Amino acid sequence: MVDQPSDAALVAAARSGSDAAFARIVDRYHKPVRAFLWRVCGNEADADDIAQEVFLAAWTRLASLKSAARLKSWLFSIAWHKAKGEARAAIRARERDTRWQDLRPETDERATEMHLAMQQALVQLPPDQRASVALCLGGGWTHADAAGILGLPLGTVKSHILRGRARLMEILGVSDG
């Protein structure tokens, strides 16, 4: 088993100019960051473009990261701000145009329909609610961590998750027991 360098070690090396260290950071966190953005944006191409900007912004502002232990939540915080600010209008326009054009051939049509229905349901949630659901239900973050990442009060995040989950279940026609 190969020892994986800690976040602190990678951040320190990246700060001193190591591209390899920053590439390891990208490798380590691209999946959760992109998954979060996919859910928040509803369009994978837009989300991946924003994800690239997130890592670019992280590289630029790496010196401002106070604690390397917070690297993951810091990346998510950048991701949320990027998704909310820079690309909101573009994403909405593109969602309208391509939501149903992104269909890819799947072997299990029923599973695909269910997935698309869920995607559609998620996109219908208000942005803050969608982000809370994506972080806590999709990403496994605690309510407190999600509140920190999104810059929202803890109670608001809890309420968003309860309402978001109920709304998704309602859209899907599933009773939330």
Place this chain on the structure above:
Amino acid sequence: MGDHDPLAAFFAAGEPAERDVRFRAAVMERIARRRLRLELLARLAAGLLAIIGLALLSPALERLAGALGGSLPGPILTVTAIVALALIVRHWMRHPPRMPAVRLPRLP
């Protein structure tokens, strides 16, 4: 969330691959371009500052050149100017802006 939770199934299905070399390469390429732009801007700013500094110092330099011109022969002044210019150019050539070369780590 239990096994039959449709939300859990949805979130589990909609995730990127664990390892995505193309995504990493795209990020590192954008970083290399950003670094190149920043370094070129820094060089440009340094060059502008040097020009402004020389412009501000030019009256004093002219007086100095006039004073030296009276006491030193012309060829020595010319050689000194050429050597100074060559040193400056050599410094710039030895510290060129880094080109966007991306060194990717070896995957374990």
